[in-house]
Amino acid sequence: MRNFVFYKPTKIIFGRDTIPQIGKETVVFGKKVLFVYGKGSIKKTGIYDQVMKSFQDAGITAIEHGGVKSNPVLSHVREGIKIAKENRVEAVAAVGGGSVIDSAKAIAAGAVVEHDVWKFFRTKKSIKKVLPLTCVLTLAASGSEMNGGMVVTNEETLQKFGIGNHLLQPLVSILDPSTTFTVGPDYTAYGAVDALSHILEFYFTTREPYTPVQDRLMEGLVINIMESCNRVMARPDDYNARADFMWCATLALNGLTAAGLGRVGFPMHLIEHSLSAIYDVPHGAGLSVVMPGWMTHQAHENPARFAQLAERVFYVKKADESKMAAYGIAELKAWFEKISCPTDLGALQIPEQDIPRIAENTQGLAKVWRLEEYTKDKVEAILRLCT
Ligand code: NZQ
Ligand code: ZN
Numbered sequence: 001m002r003n004f005v006f007y008k009p010t011k012i013i014f015g016r017d018t019i020p021q022i023g024k025e026t027v028v029f030g031k032k033v034l035f036v037y038g039k040g041s042i043k044k045t046g047i048y049d050q051v052m053k054s055f056q057d058a059g060i061t062a063i064e065h066g067g068v069k070s071n072p073v074l075s076h077v078r079e080g081i082k083i084a085k086e087n088r089v090e091a092v093a094a095v096g097g098g099s100v101i102d103s104a105k106a107i108a109a110g111a112v113v114e115h116d117v118w119k120f121f122r123t124k125k126s127i128k129k130v131l132p133l134t135c136v137l138t139l140a141a142s143g144s145e146m147n148g149g150m151v152v153t154n155e156e157t158l159q160k161f162g163i164g165n166h167l168l169q170p171l172v173s174i175l176d177p178s179t180t181f182t183v184g185p186d187y188t189a190y191g192a193v194d195a196l197s198h199i200l201e202f203y204f205t206t207r208e209p210y211t212p213v214q215d216r217l218m219e220g221l222v223i224n225i226m227e228s229c230n231r232v233m234a235r236p237d238d239y240n241a242r243a244d245f246m247w248c249a250t251l252a253l254n255g256l257t258a259a260g261l262g263r264v265g266f267p268m269h270l271i272e273h274s275l276s277a278i279y280d281v282p283h284g285a286g287l288s289v290v291m292p293g294w295m296t297h298q299a300h301e302n303p304a305r306f307a308q309l310a311e312r313v314f315y316v317k318k319a320d321e322s323k324m325a326a327y328g329i330a331e332l333k334a335w336f337e338k339i340s341c342p343t344d345l346g347a348l349q350i351p352e353q354d355i356p357r358i359a360e361n362t363q364g365l366a367k368v369w370r371l372e373e374y375t376k377d378k379v380e381a382i383l384r385l386c387t
Contacts, residue, residue: 002208002262006255007166010146014175014247016239019050022093022136023058025172029132030090034111035062036080036104038096039069045182047138051095063087065107068096071276071283072103074118074154077110084111084131094135094170097187098142098151098283101135105150105168108133118154121161123368127168134172138179140246141191141284143198143253145173153277159364160277162269175250177242185233189339190284191249192229196222196332197268197287198253204298204305206261218257219312224248226335233339268294270371271379274361281348288341289348292333293386299325345387355383 013021026033033055042048055062065080084092084107092111094104108131110117119125137145144150148169151162183191199218206214225248231241251257258264268290275286299306303321310316310328318324336343345352359379366374 001211001213001260004259006259008146008169008254009166009171010169010254011172012146012175012250013172015243016176016178018174018176019047019136019179020054022051022095022134022172022174023054023056023060025174026055026091026093026134027058027060029134029171031059032061032063032087032089032091034080034084034087034089034092034104034107035064036068036092036094036096036100036107037064037066038100039067041182042095042138045138045179047095047136047179051093051136055093062093063089068100068103070097070099071153071160071280072099072151074152074156077103077106077117077152080104080107081110081117089131091132091134094133095138097137097139098144101137101142101144101170102150102152104133104135105130105144106152107131109165109168121152121154121163121368123163127165130167133168133170134174135170136174136176136179137246139183139187139191140177140180140242140249141187141194143195143250145170145175146250146254149253151273158277158361160273161365161368162266162273163368175246177239177246180242180246181237185236185340187282187284188229188232188236188245189341190282190288192225192245192339193284193288193291193336193341195225195249195252197291199225199257200291200295200309201266201268202258202261202264203309204295204302205265205267208260208262211261214257214259214261215308219309221248221252221257222309222313225252229339265371266369267371267374270362270365270369270374271358271382273365274358275348275350278358278361279348279350285342285348288336288343289345289386290382292329292336292343294382295329295332296326296385297382299329345383352387355380358383
């Protein structure tokens with residue numbers, strides 16, 4: 001077990017009819033609040049009205065900054081920072097999925113500095129202060145509601161970069177599973193793939209030889225994400241299934257699974273971010289294409305690890321480790337197809353001849369994430385396994 005610090009200042013308010021608490025939870029940080037949301041789902045679902053009423057009841061003046069797109073872009077974040085500064089907001093409230101929460105985090109960090117916010121993403125500047133952030137989660141996937149991560153795409157340079165800082169953790173996150181009843185089968189499936197990848201990135205990149213506590217935690221979360229997703233697909237308004245799914249997605253990337261694993265990485269995300277940056281594919285759809293290819297490439301390095309997942313999650317019978325690993329990967333890929341996720345570049349309409357360009361695009365983030373072993377050639381070899 002390696003040394004670790006597990007610091008989670010996010011107050012989670014979980015359950016039905018919790019959204020009306022957002023006003024009183026936010027007003028403690030200030031009465032002038034930047035209200036960040038997406039393209040309109042919250043207006044269709046009635047969440048917008050609930051949130052605005054809660055703000056009014058709490059005496060909050062909400063300055064709206066809607067229009068965050070999925071795979072959020074830097075230009076929209078910069079606009080939000082400008083509005084936040086002009087109105088001298090005291091806090092930021094995000095209502096939406098990971099794209100909205102990440103944009104809000106970037107605005108909260110950029111609103112208190114003079115330099116451009118993109119400098120944080122290129123690690124040219126470090127975050128020392130942020131505006132207080134609260135959120136209402138409406139889509140279970142990214143885990144941004146309870147972590148210090150944020151991902152934004154610089155649409156001019158086609159770079160989708162992510163950074164982490166504990167100051168970026170929302171101070172309060174409201175998770176009402178019934179808000180996700182309106183999430184369609186596509187983004188439900190993408191969310192499941194994303195949450196699974198957050199777990200498997202750590203499961204396969206830790207170099208710790210013996211991690212029984214984290215292994216069983218991660219394996220249990222993988223099993224529950226798949227099972228609750230299957231229940232949601234069968235009955236989209238099954239509250240308990242949506243609740244199990246939502247809480248698993250939050251636990252998948254709030255730091256708990258990584259505690260004690262030592263240095264871990266996000267190589268699958270490294271590659272997926274380039275797919276989303278260049279082709280604007282949904283994050284989870286990019287991952288369902290990249291994961292089986294990356295796992296196949298990696299299994300040769302550590303077949304025992306892949307065989308353990310195959311045995312404990314897919315109940316693959318004991319056999320030669322490489323065979324077990326291959327069975328486990330095939331089972332995961334088959335499940336991706338069962339929930340109608342793409343599993344090759346063609347299904348994303350990405351031509352094979354683009355592979356060198358995609359691999360080139362990963363190199364900037366590989367440096368920022370200190371994943372230099374993922375050279376252009378290695379990434380190309382992995383992408384050729386995703387065709
Ligand atoms: O924009 P609106 O109208 O709200 O529509 C959204 C969007 O079109 C819609 N939606 C959200 N809640 C809904 C809903 N539709 C119906 N009912 C609801 N209740 O769903 C679409 C996707 O939303 P988005 O926020 O993009 O999805 P997700 O939560 O998967 O977030 C994806 C972003 O998270 C980043 C990804 O890179 C991507 O940019 N990630 C952030 C991480 C972090 N901060 O730690 C880690 C992740 O690995 C991930 O990289
Ligand atoms: Zn992700």
